[in-house]
Amino acid sequence: MSSGQGQRELLKEVEIIPKLQHRNLVQLYGYCVEVGENMLVYEYVPNGSLAHFLFDPDKRPSLDWDCRFKIIGGIARGLLYLHEDSRLRIIHHDLKASNILLDANMIPKISDFGMAKIFGGDHTSGNTRRIVGTFGYMAPEYATHGQFSVKSDVYSFGVLLLEIISGKKNAYKSKRDGDTLISYVWKAWNDGNGTISKIIDSSIRKHCPRSEVVRCIRIGLLCVQENATSRPSCLQLL
Template sequence: MNETAKEAAHSSRKFAVNKGNFTSSQNIYVLVQCMPDLTRENCSSCLQQTIKKLPRDKTGGILLWPSCTLRYELYPFYNETLRQAPPPPPPPPQPGNKNSYVIIIAIVVPLAVYVLLFAVLSSFYVINREEKTYETAAADDDKDDITSAGSLQFDFKAIEAATNKFSESNKLGQGGFGQVYKGTLPNGVQVAMKRLSKTSGQGEKEFKNEVVVVAKLQHRNLVKLLGFCLEREEKILVYEFVSNKSLDYFLFDSKKQSQLDWTTRYKIIGGIARGILYLHQDSRLTIIHRDLKAGNILLDADMNPKVADFGMARIFEMDQTEANTRRVVGTYGYMSPEYAMYGQFSMKSDVYSFGVLVLEIISGRKNSSLYQMDACLGNLVTYTWRLWSNGTPLELADSSFRKNYQRNEIIRCIHIALLCVQEDTEDRPTMSMIVQMLTTTSIALAAPRPPGFFFRSKHEEAGPSTNKFSLCSIDDASITMVTPR
């Protein structure tokens, strides 16, 4: 190709064809061409840029640009006589020769038509190039083919060098599927590398799913996937580096809680909601996160939230809203009742997890902790519901706020969170409704009912119960001792 490009650049026609040995039994055929009015240097530069953009995994193709074109195939697609030297140009027209004008027209008109057609086709290609790229990506999604993200692949040796061979000093933490390390690329860019455990249980299909899908997601409240490594038993994901660690690092530490005032936490709640909305509705595919929790929310230098860890994301067809699974993945305390008990998950499962997360952000407490109220222990969801029922929801607010918060904002956020953790999925709002509720205070909110996974007191158990997922009951039956014969 380089030889043919050089020949075309030095040709008066800015055109050349060539063939060479591809294998012992196959030839490769090449055709290159520039606009005739290009200089030798510009033609050569255009062709070299085109050659650099050739796909490395294809056995034929054509690249069109406004100034030059290149095609290569494993079969002869042009007339081999084109390789012969062009005929000498016609003699200049002699004065008084009537046929000279006919000759000029015969040469100029076809050339003008060719140039015009070439320009139109090139412009059409440039305009539609990105659209074709997305169509190709969609086709790759259907195949679930790792090659669709081939341009993102990192060499394992380069990753080892970036992390100083995965040294402990570069270790950022431990995730559900493996360890996370900080790395520095040769260009100085800092990244986070998630090295999946060999015993994590995550197969190649799941790994491909994460790479192919996440690499195409672009949103300010999502962690961006920069690349991957799939070499022998190593499976590594390379993400953008987010400087302020995860939300739980600040939220559940009594010394660091004060760094998150109410204004910052309110911004974090809104950012998380927009990120999940993008996954559910605004991205090209519908994605269920299935493990939304404080540890999977990263904070950048400006404390903007970025939703992370899509390793357990489930991709739906556009007309699907829910699915069943025998493999329940996620974190207890954030799981919706229907998912934890029956393996049923949907977008409303993420809504439940979001509601729990909002309560944790407001209170600075974990949902998994037990809280004493009205002579009954309960989790954070139960505790919040009792405060709401007693008309004292502001008691949930983190003491580090020291009254430096907007009272109406906190009450509204608690109200929204209680709607998110409703037992019946139909009673939970969608993420688009949640974003509207957070941004438009004029929207009226429905009255919440007792939430799912609600711990009932003895007094409440005495009355009629409609909560089929209740985890706490009082057994007033006597103990019967059975004596065998």
């Protein structure tokens, strides 16, 4: 009742998810559409959402680097399937930590397709006057002008990647409130090797392969570039 979403978003999920089959996308088993009883029945994912682990200081240390790296790769493969390999070209439009579900083996499953956009043929972009999604994960061209594309999802993936590495949330803030995670990471990256370690979550900093983490930080920063055309494609992420 408090989610702000309704029957339109639920029916969008019912339309999209049964057409998709991929290890890194959640499966839909059933649904109910009645007044006061709008429900989706997903496959059981006992570990809940990535946000449940990532932003809880008590649970975050259980995500070692190997687990985080596996989650990053799984999300990227799921996104590549949506953009390139499924029967439909799908822009998820709301990729964030709370929409990544984790199964018993911590395999990530992209979920919540209520705001997704479907394209046929070679179309990869569109415009809208209805701005929906989550601030902090929105690409600037979408938040400002309503322009969305596969590169909008790449931007959201970049934010998510930096959150997984740092264990910090890219909460939307005004300039008066201070830096976002993205601006903090850019500053540390530009300041050089002496400050890059500050980006990495302290619970994994001493026990992760630095070269691999630095490469992931670089990919994250490429994904969150202001200019959409400068961002890599999902295929390039892998």
